[in-house]
Amino acid sequence: MMASWQTLPGSQIVSPAAERLRSILGEDDGAPTPTIFTEMDTLQRDGDELEWKESARWVKFEEKVEEGGERWSKPHVSTLTLHSLFELRTCLQTGTIMLDLEGYSLPQIVEEIVDRQIADGLVPPDLKEKIIFVLLRKHRHQTKKPIHRSLADIGKSSNTAANPSQSRSMNDISDTPSTDQLKNKFMKKIPRDAEASNVLIGEVDFLDKPFVAFVRLAQATTLGGLTEVPVPTRFLFVLLGPQGKTKSYNEIGRAIATLMVDDLFSDVAYKAREREDLIAGVDEFLDEVIVLPPGEWDPKIRIEPPKKVPSAEMRRGDFLTLDLFLCSP
Amino acid sequence: MMASWQTLPGSQIVSPAAERLRSILGEDDGAPTPTIFTEMDTLQRDGDELEWKESARWVKFEEKVEEGGERWSKPHVSTLTLHSLFELRTCLQTGTIMLDLEGYSLPQIVEEIVDRQIADGLVPPDLKEKIIFVLLRKHRHQTKKPIHRSLADIGKSSNTAANPSQSRSMNDISDTPSTDQLKNKFMKKIPRDAEASNVLIGEVDFLDKPFVAFVRLAQATTLGGLTEVPVPTRFLFVLLGPQGKTKSYNEIGRAIATLMVDDLFSDVAYKAREREDLIAGVDEFLDEVIVLPPGEWDPKIRIEPPKKVPSAEMRRGDFLTLDLFLCSP
Numbered sequence: 040m041m042a043s044w045q046t047l048p049g050s051q052i053v054s055p056a057a058e059r060l061r062s063i064l065g066e067d068d069g070a071p072t073p074t075i076f077t078e079m080d081t082l083q084r085d086g087d088e089l090e091w092k093e094s095a096r097w098v099k100f101e102e103k104v105e106e107g108g109e110r111w112s113k114p115h116v117s118t119l120t121l122h123s124l125f126e127l128r129t130c131l132q133t134g135t136i137m138l139d140l141e142g143y144s145l146p147q148i149v150e151e152i153v154d155r156q157i158a159d160g161l162v163p164p165d166l167k168e169k170i171i172f173v174l175l176r177k178h179r180h181q182t183k184k185p186i187h188r189s190l191a192d193i194g195k196s197s198n199t200a201a202n203p204s205q206s207r208s209m210n211d212i213s214d215t216p217s218t219d220q221l222k223n224k225f226m227k228k229i230p231r232d233a234e235a236s237n238v239l240i241g242e243v244d245f246l247d248k249p250f251v252a253f254v255r256l257a258q259a260t261t262l263g264g265l266t267e268v269p270v271p272t273r274f275l276f277v278l279l280g281p282q283g284k285t286k287s288y289n290e291i292g293r294a295i296a297t298l299m300v301d302d303l304f305s306d307v308a309y310k311a312r313e314r315e316d317l318i319a320g321v322d323e324f325l326d327e328v329i330v331l332p333p334g335e336w337d338p339k340i341r342i343e344p345p346k347k348v349p350s351a352e353m354r355r356g357d358f359l360t361l362d363l364f365l366c367s368p
Numbered sequence: 369m370m371a372s373w374q375t376l377p378g379s380q381i382v383s384p385a386a387e388r389l390r391s392i393l394g395e396d397d398g399a400p401t402p403t404i405f406t407e408m409d410t411l412q413r414d415g416d417e418l419e420w421k422e423s424a425r426w427v428k429f430e431e432k433v434e435e436g437g438e439r440w441s442k443p444h445v446s447t448l449t450l451h452s453l454f455e456l457r458t459c460l461q462t463g464t465i466m467l468d469l470e471g472y473s474l475p476q477i478v479e480e481i482v483d484r485q486i487a488d489g490l491v492p493p494d495l496k497e498k499i500i501f502v503l504l505r506k507h508r509h510q511t512k513k514p515i516h517r518s519l520a521d522i523g524k525s526s527n528t529a530a531n532p533s534q535s536r537s538m539n540d541i542s543d544t545p546s547t548d549q550l551k552n553k554f555m556k557k558i559p560r561d562a563e564a565s566n567v568l569i570g571e572v573d574f575l576d577k578p579f580v581a582f583v584r585l586a587q588a589t590t591l592g593g594l595t596e597v598p599v600p601t602r603f604l605f606v607l608l609g610p611q612g613k614t615k616s617y618n619e620i621g622r623a624i625a626t627l628m629v630d631d632l633f634s635d636v637a638y639k640a641r642e643r644e645d646l647i648a649g650v651d652e653f654l655d656e657v658i659v660l661p662p663g664e665w666d667p668k669i670r671i672e673p674p675k676k677v678p679s680a681e682m683r684r685g686d687f688l689t690l691d692l693f694l695c696s697p
Contacts (some may be wrong), residue, residue, distance in 0.1 A: 097475065099663075099664070116660055117661055117664060118658050121654060121656075121658075121659050129696065130694070133695045148475065221511040288381055289696075297372070301661055316612050324662065329447050329448070330449065331657065331659075331660065331671070332448070332626050334677055334680065335429060335626075336445055336677060337674050340679075347666055348665065354662060354663070365455055365578050366455065
């Protein structure tokens with residue numbers, strides 16, 4: 040694999056991205072943004088049935104469902120490929136961005152996303168039902184007792200998805216945390232103020248290009264059995280793509296999941312006014328990442344969380360300094 | 369600090385960089401390229417005198433002269449900033465590239481580099497003597513008995529640098545390894561076929577923009593006391609810059625040093641026909657790097673070399689596959 044960096048800008052004093060972040064993070068009203076818990080579910084075929092299976096979660100560090108699917112890994116530092124971060128950046132440039140969507144239930148939110156994609160000419164209208172069907176398959180979490188309930192079962196079936204009033208009517212049901220969620224002991228590790236970011240990554244046979252959406256809800260809302268813990272969802276990232284690229288899709292999912300638990304990026308995600316703010320957040324993250332040479336490291340190794348990490352305040356101060364490419368032409 | 373990634377290409381099937389590498393690495397005549405040993409020296413002021421002081425070295429992993437300067441660190445994985453890799457890329461785009469230079473001695477090589485920079489309008493002619501003076505200051509290596517010999521002392525002084533025949537005449541002297549070099553026990557850790565890459569990084573008060581050169585010699589040549597071990601030099605990377613950016617310069621130095629010991633990039637460095645081949649090598653490296661999130665890692669932590677790393681053959685196979693940005697517009 041190889042990307043091309045040919046068109047990288049040679050020189051600039053302060054990038055437009057830095058200006059953007061300064062402006063949105065500078066509007067700080069003093070109230071800290073909530074801590075984010077991210078859950079990543081991937082689309083799996085279980086016999087005849089499609090389902091969303093939890094594959095990883097992030098409080099600050101990554102925990103992965105081990106091969107075989109019966110237990111969680113220890114928390115570890117997320118090692119990402121640079122390629123996946125650039126792919127994510129492109130996905131955010133071209134996908135659907137919905138900020139402060141009034142969201143009542145997953146079926147209603149999903150329908151609004153698909154309608155927006157259709158309105159923007161990103162997917163043909165005849166795929167609407169298929170996409171909604173896939174996005175409402177049941178979620179199986181990595182808890183002792185798997186949740187087998189389908190979101191469509193408790194709300195509406197996919198073929199009635201065209202009626203928004205019906206979606207809204209199931210709000211009361213889906214807003215109540217399930218017994219499984221309340222019993223999950225992992226909850227103790229999640230800060231009390233936490234809100235969830237749900238990442239859904241899947242491969243389907245009816246798309247010929249990726250379907251991408253980044254959604255921030257106006258209010259954090261519990262969306263049925265979407266999340267393994269009773270933490271209300273604030274953010275949704277959806278990537279459905281054509282077959283044959285599962286590994287790339289998963290890496291993009293891990294990239295956005297890692298960004299969502301990053302102190303600086305999550306602030307940007309809460310305060311973004313438009314698409315370009317999110318892209319500026321990715322750029323700032325990229326500018327700060329630490330890089331390991333491919334020949335000196337095996338990406339399969341899991342790195343234990345360090346005892347101390349740089350504080351968000353220090354990083355915030357850092358990006359307010361000037362940037363200059365030394366060797367500009 | 370923040371770079372801007374705005375102009376990243378959205379989509380391509382195979383990048384021009386991949387094509388380039390395929391073409392130069394495909395011309396393989398079967399003979400393996402030598403192993404590279406890299407030494408990085410930084411310009412220091414010792415009382416009234418300027419000198420080059422060894423600050424780090426790479427066989428495959430990085431070893432650093434510890435604060436205080438009396439001992440070597442253990443070998444560790446080089447953690448780089450992505451920013452430094454992009455700065456390096458820009459430096460290679462704008463600096464002087466000399467491939468297969470006939471090099472006899474450091475004074476002659478240095479003079480040829482400076483003359484080329486002047487011919488290309490990169491530095492004004494009146495800085496020639498100053499740059500040569502700095503580049504020929506003595507090298508102090510991190511061995512038990514420091515080498516205090518100035519290269520200018522054993523060859524010519526900087527104010528006679530304008531006479532190339534004089535440079536060449538000291539070839540016999542500088543070509544002989546010194547006693548210090550031969551006694552260095554570190555030599556045992558360097559493969560027998562090794563050639564050296566010397567990285568010189570310094571800050572000076574008379575430049576207003578960086579002076580950068582990447583040189584490959586036609587033959588590997590022992591250049592006086594330039595290197596701590598009697599390993600002939602094949603590559604030279606020089607970065608002299610205006611004051612106030614020492615940390616950035618050092619990070620760029622660590623970046624090129626790390627690239628030079630990378631299996632794939634060193635192959636590219638040996639086989640490059642022109643500047644763009646080197647840039648393609650950087651691009652391929654960038655595409656393969658592993659990234660640690662800034663909020664999950666403290667860059668000061670040294671990572672022990674892993675037991676196993678991906679083989680160069682595997683990586684070579686990898687970049688021959690197609691590249692595709694999924695979310696292209």
